[in-house]
Amino acid sequence: MNTIKTQPLAKNKPQEWLQKNLFSTWYNSLITVILLAIIFWGFYGFFGWATTVAEWEVIKVNLPLFMVGRYPKDQYWRIWLIFGIINSLAGFSWGIIGRTAAKLFTRPVLVCLGVISVIVLLIPVAIPDKLLLVLMVGLVAGNAWVGKQLGNKISTLGRWLSLAWFMAFLVILWLMLGGLGIKSVSTNDWGGLMLTILMAVVSIFLSFPLGLLLALGRQSTLPVIKLFSIGYIEIIRGLPLISILFMGQIMIPLFLPEGMRPDRVLRAILGLTLFSSAYLAENVRGGLQSVPRGQIEAAKALGLNTPLVLTLIVLPQALKVAIPSIVGQFISLFQDTTLLAIVGLVELLGISRSILAQPQFLGDYAEVYLFNGILFWLICYSMSMGSRQLEKKLNTSHK
Amino acid sequence: MVERKKQTIPIWRDERFWRIALQILAVLIFVGIVALLMGNLNRNLAQQGNNFGFGFLKNEAGFSISETLIPYKPKDPYSQVLLAGLANSLRVMILGMILTTIVGVLAGIASFSENWLLRQLNRVYVEVVRNTPLLLQLFFWYFAVFFSLPKPQDMIKLPGPIFMSKRGIAIPWPANTLNVWIGLLVLGIGIIVAIFIWRSRIQLMTEKAESGQPQLIALIIIAIISILIIIFGLGWQAPKIIATGGTEGGLNLTLELSALLTGLVFYTGAFIAEIVRAGIQSVPKGQWEAAKSLGLKSGLVMRLVIFPQALRVMIPSLNSQYMNLAKNSSLAIAIGYPDLYAVANTTYNQTGRPIEVFLLIMAAYLSINLIISLSMNLLNKTVQIKER
Numbered sequence: 001m002n003t004i005k006t007q008p009l010a011k012n013k014p015q016e017w018l019q020k021n022l023f024s025t026w027y028n029s030l031i032t033v034i035l036l037a038i039i040f041w042g043f044y045g046f047f048g049w050a051t052t053v054a055e056w057e058v059i060k061v062n063l064p065l066f067m068v069g070r071y072p073k074d075q076y077w078r079i080w081l082i083f084g085i086i087n088s089l090a091g092f093s094w095g096i097i098g099r100t101a102a103k104l105f106t107r108p109v110l111v112c113l114g115v116i117s118v119i120v121l122l123i124p125v126a127i128p129d130k131l132l133l134v135l136m137v138g139l140v141a142g143n144a145w146v147g148k149q150l151g152n153k154i155s156t157l158g159r160w161l162s163l164a165w166f167m168a169f170l171v172i173l174w175l176m177l178g179g180l181g182i183k184s185v186s187t188n189d190w191g192g193l194m195l196t197i198l199m200a201v202v203s204i205f206l207s208f209p210l211g212l213l214l215a216l217g218r219q220s221t222l223p224v225i226k227l228f229s230i231g232y233i234e235i236i237r238g239l240p241l242i243s244i245l246f247m248g249q250i251m252i253p254l255f256l257p258e259g260m261r262p263d264r265v266l267r268a269i270l271g272l273t274l275f276s277s278a279y280l281a282e283n284v285r286g287g288l289q290s291v292p293r294g295q296i297e298a299a300k301a302l303g304l305n306t307p308l309v310l311t312l313i314v315l316p317q318a319l320k321v322a323i324p325s326i327v328g329q330f331i332s333l334f335q336d337t338t339l340l341a342i343v344g345l346v347e348l349l350g351i352s353r354s355i356l357a358q359p360q361f362l363g364d365y366a367e368v369y370l371f372n373g374i375l376f377w378l379i380c381y382s383m384s385m386g387s388r389q390l391e392k393k394l395n396t397s398h399k
Numbered sequence: 400m401v402e403r404k405k406q407t408i409p410i411w412r413d414e415r416f417w418r419i420a421l422q423i424l425a426v427l428i429f430v431g432i433v434a435l436l437m438g439n440l441n442r443n444l445a446q447q448g449n450n451f452g453f454g455f456l457k458n459e460a461g462f463s464i465s466e467t468l469i470p471y472k473p474k475d476p477y478s479q480v481l482l483a484g485l486a487n488s489l490r491v492m493i494l495g496m497i498l499t500t501i502v503g504v505l506a507g508i509a510s511f512s513e514n515w516l517l518r519q520l521n522r523v524y525v526e527v528v529r530n531t532p533l534l535l536q537l538f539f540w541y542f543a544v545f546f547s548l549p550k551p552q553d554m555i556k557l558p559g560p561i562f563m564s565k566r567g568i569a570i571p572w573p574a575n576t577l578n579v580w581i582g583l584l585v586l587g588i589g590i591i592v593a594i595f596i597w598r599s600r601i602q603l604m605t606e607k608a609e610s611g612q613p614q615l616i617a618l619i620i621i622a623i624i625s626i627l628i629i630i631f632g633l634g635w636q637a638p639k640i641i642a643t644g645g646t647e648g649g650l651n652l653t654l655e656l657s658a659l660l661t662g663l664v665f666y667t668g669a670f671i672a673e674i675v676r677a678g679i680q681s682v683p684k685g686q687w688e689a690a691k692s693l694g695l696k697s698g699l700v701m702r703l704v705i706f707p708q709a710l711r712v713m714i715p716s717l718n719s720q721y722m723n724l725a726k727n728s729s730l731a732i733a734i735g736y737p738d739l740y741a742v743a744n745t746t747y748n749q750t751g752r753p754i755e756v757f758l759l760i761m762a763a764y765l766s767i768n769l770i771i772s773l774s775m776n777l778l779n780k781t782v783q784i785k786e787r
Contacts, residue, residue: 021515028514035516224422228429238722238765240729242740243757250753254443255436335532342534342733349535356542365542373531373539380530 049366058364059371060124062355066371069191069346075183078175079194080132084139089168091140093161095147104148105141113141187265191346193375199265199347200334203272204280208326210273211280216310218281219288229281236278242339245271249343268340276333283329287322288314327387331380348372440754447751455750456481462745464737466653477746484742485763491659491728491738492767496721498664503671503720510676521672528669534730536666541658541734548654554646560637562646568657569638572650582632586625593621655736659728667724674716678709710782718775722768729764739763 023029059066068079098104105113120133151157176198178184190198217229236244248271253261262270291314299313319326341350352368355361361368410416444451460480463473468490471483509521528536546565549555554564562569573579600614638649682705690704691697729740740760747756 021513024513031512031514032516035514035520039516039520222418222422222425225425228425235761235765238726238768239761240726240740240764242729242732243760243764246744247753247757250747251757254753255439257439258442258446331530338532338534339730342730349532349538365538365546369535369539369543372535376532376535377527377530381526384530 054367055361055364056367058355058361058367062361063123063125065192065351065355066348066375067192068194069351070189071191071194072183072185072189075178075185078178078182082172082175083136085168085172087136087139088143089164091143092147093165094140095144095149096151096158096161098144099148099151104144113137187263190265191351193348195265195345196334196337196347199269199272199337199340200330203269203276203337204330204333206269206273207275207277207280210277212284212315214277214281215284215288218285233278233281236275237282241275241336242342244275245339245343247271248274264345268343268345272333272337275336276329279329280326283325284318284322286325287318287320290321291317324387324391327383327390331383331387334380334383335376348375444754449752451754453755455752455755458750460746460749462749464742465655465735466737477750480742481739481746481759484737484739487737487742488728488731488739488763489767491656491663491731491736492725495660495663495667495724495728498660499667499671499720499724502664502668504675506668506672507675507679510672511679525669525672528666529673533662533666533727534733537658537662537730537734540662541654544661545654545658551646554640562638562640564646565654566646566651567654568652569646569649570652571635571637573633574636576634579633582628585632586628589621589625589628593618596621653736655731655734658734659731659736663724663727666727667720670720670723671717674713674720675709677716678713679705681712682708707782711779711784714775714779714782718772718779721771721775725767725771726764 022032064073064076068076071079095104117134117137120137121130123130123133125133174180175182176185176190177187214229214233217225218233220226220229245268248267249264252267252270256262295313295317296309299309304312337347338349340347341353344350346354349372352372356365356368456478457476459474460477461473462480464471464480464483464487466487467483468486469483471479506521506524509517510525512518512521548563548565551564551566554562556562559571561571573582596614596617600611600618603609603614604611636648638646638651641647686704686708687700690700695703728738731738732741732744735741743756743760747753750756
């Protein structure tokens with residue numbers, strides 16, 4: 001819509017643009033004036049509040065709590081190391097994937113990196129931490145460059161990326177949990193944004209194979225398997241997430257043999273996985289339905305058996321179509337992890353509530369929740385932007 | 400000629416065999432898992448001394464809830480408190496669905512506005528709401544907005560009169576008398592009659608090319624009478640400030656209900672706005688042009704040509720949004736509104752019967768979602784293209 005309305009002619013003359021977009025008729029002018037008044041009043045009120053009334057001390061003092069919860073302070077180096085690994089690998093993957101591009105650091109990318117560095121420098125933490133944060137940005141950029149160079153030399157490197165991420169995940173898990181030579185940290189001390197991200201990532205990856213099987217089951221011609229899949233998907237989708245998490249926390253121990261009582265974080269992940277696999281199954285089904293029947297028939301005519309038809313012909317096409325909605329599911333799962341605050345886990349929202357319960361921060365609701373909101377917004381918005389880019393890149397249809 | 404032996408396919412290469420074997424295997428695995436879990440469950444429950452059964456529903460609940468639509472006292476049994484919770488849930492769901500439809504459709508239409516500022520504000524609303532968690536928004540509305548309302552002594556007074564304070568939001572509300580119910584009945588009949596007249600008017604205008612004037616006059620008369628009934632016939636009771644510092648009369652919405660409703664309505668509204676936008680965009684441009692070239696004004700184009708077609712695309716997604724709203728209303732527990740889930744949770748804490756309570760929750764939410772789904776499917780049938 002927007003692109004149609006801002007014509008190049010109007011660009012040159014701001015007056016015409018104003019006339020066309022804000023004051024075309026009397027009621028448009030009225031709407032503009034009213035909206036301007038509301039926006040002005042809102043900004044005025046907000047800045048007045050933010051500069052005089054608001055106590056931003058609560059964010060500044062508790063920044064480590066928000067990020068990693070009650071993780072022991074002398075073990076923070078492990079978190080930095082994890083962050084470094086993730087950033088390096090992310091940069092490396094970016095370099096390898098973008099190895100065919102003429103230039104990796106185009107102007108918008110450079111501007112983006114610059115802005116991030118400035119924001120990082122503005123975060124109110126001690127000087128060494130600031131330097132570490134800038135180092136992280138450097139790691140991304142540096143590894144991207146290395147990745148591009150190496151990717152161009154060894155063309156098969158791209159295939160090893162997923163394996164590298166998986167190995168990195170195991171190393172990260174080891175670093176977080178400890179043991180095997182380093183001090184072990186109980187999962188009860190995990191918290192903050194770190195726990196939120198961990199839960200979302202682990203749950204989506206665990207729910208992926210389950211969701212895939214359920215989607216295939218629902219499309220299957222075998223009536224019993226179809227029935228089971230539909231039953232599971234529809235029951236889970238009809239229930240509120242909070243009730244499933246409740247079941248995860250309270251009922252799972254009841255269904256397990258005596259003495260087997262999984263860790264609280266593990267139970268939460270189990271609940272999230274059971275929940276999101278049903279939704280993921282529906283997303284994948286959308287992809288499966290988009291594969292034309294002729295593809296399956298052609299594959300069968302070539303003599304492939306059912307498992308081969310699925311893995312070689314159907315799934316690659318179906319998953320490509322389903323990727324945007326899977327990313328969407330991940331974003332909503334990421335947001336849904338906040339519900340764990342209700343069942344007593346200290347992820348970002350949970351730790352915020354316990355900070356707000358401290359006497360010296362009583363009543364700073366607006367500040368803390370605003371901070372939470374900005375964090376969630378930044379992460380979710382950048383993910384949905386990324387998914388839109390991915391969608392464009394994957395769109396190979398010849399229209 | 401070579402003698403051809405009758406070839407039999409080995410059994411492991413026969414698809415028919417595998418189809419049956421796989422299904423039997425699936426059933427066996429399923430039964431096995433269920434048996435294992437149930438065995439564990441039975442032993443665990445026996446250890447706790449809790450035998451499965453819904454007998455506890457007759458026991459005295461013994462806890463009070465902050466607001467209820469149906470009569471309930473702490474002495475009543477658990478079944479009554481669960482019903483009260485269900486009524487509270489249904490109140491939030493129904494009010495929420497009505498309000499969120501209004502907000503969503505308005506926001507969706509605003510994204511087509513000629514006004515640049517309105518379009519941008521609408522985008523900011525949608526992007527902010529969709530990219531932050533609902534629970535966080537509920538906390539924000541409850542703690543940062545509604546909870547920071549002034550004390551009852553210096554409440555905010557809005558014309559209406561509406562009074563807002565920490566005790567809740569008092570709005571005018573019809574009194575509960577026989578006259579009011581008669582008035583509502585008359586209004587209901589009026590609406591049904593008006594719909595019939597409206598339909599026959601469109602039929603007369605399109606099929607017999609009549610002017611439709613008499614029907615229009617009838618509609619206007621019905622509208623005037625309805626407005627008069629609404630203003631004077633319902634016996635509106637305005638809330639009054641009483642000496643002790645609170646309000647009396649009218650309807651007092653608690654902070655919990657207000658925050659929950661506001662949060663749910665704005666959250667779901669953003670999703671509905673996107674659905675409405677996509678639905679309207681899905682109507683081909685030629686339809687606009689054709690309708691305009693027939694001489695219809697842009698309001699009429701929207702109402703008669705575009706919206707009915709967009710509705711077909713919108714209804715399935717609207718269905719899932721309404722179901723989401725119904726499910727999300729269970730987040731009431733986080734801000735202390737006694738809905739079904741919150742009450743069930745207290746019931747579990749007091750009785751220690753997770754299985755029974757969970758089965759009740761499951762039955763309630765599944766049937767609510769089924770009802771929503773069925774009614775939306777019914778609506779879907781009425782708007783689908785009727786092919787001859």
